[in-house]
Amino acid sequence: MKGLEKTVLAGIIFIILIFFSTMALAGSSVTFEWDANTEPDLAGYRLYQATTSGQYTFGDGNQVAIILAGTETVTLPDVPDGTYYWVATAYDLQGLESEPSNEVSATLDTIAPNPPGNLLITLIERLVAFFRGLFGGLKIG
Numbered sequence: 001m002k003g004l005e006k007t008v009l010a011g012i013i014f015i016i017l018i019f020f021s022t023m024a025l026a027g028s029s030v031t032f033e034w035d036a037n038t039e040p041d042l043a044g045y046r047l048y049q050a051t052t053s054g055q056y057t058f059g060d061g062n063q064v065a066i067i068l069a070g071t072e073t074v075t076l077p078d079v080p081d082g083t084y085y086w087v088a089t090a091y092d093l094q095g096l097e098s099e100p101s102n103e104v105s106a107t108l109d110t111i112a113p114n115p116p117g118n119l120l121i122t123l124i125e126r127l128v129a130f131f132r133g134l135f136g137g138l139k140i141g
């Protein structure tokens with residue numbers, strides 16, 4: 001292979017690698033905020049998650065987060081794709097738990113759609129045509 005042909009091929013490979021690296025997947029983070037409970041014996045809050053509205057199993061050990069008193073925000077990292085429902089409760093120093101808060105929900109979708117058909121082939125064809133136009137009749141291979 002001649003030097004120019006190697007450079008063109010390396011450029012095409014670089015563009016292909018950049019294209020695929022932008023398709024990396026990431027989980028969703030969900031942040032919750034609420035009004036503070038002002039009772040003097042407040043110990044903290046519990047956040048519960050369900051995949052069906054209203055279907056929670058309450059009690060210590062079934063929550064997705066425990067938040068200490070004095071904190072009115074929490075972030076759940078890397079929540080998988082899907083539809084989720086959440087409620088929060090307050091609990092006191094004796095372990096008594098409040099009724100649940102209002103329910104909030106979200107549908108998370110971090111999975112990118114499939115790429116359009118033949119996009120990579122079209123991209124390579126256009127790059128080759130561009131370089132052929134610049135350098136006149138360049139043949140790769």
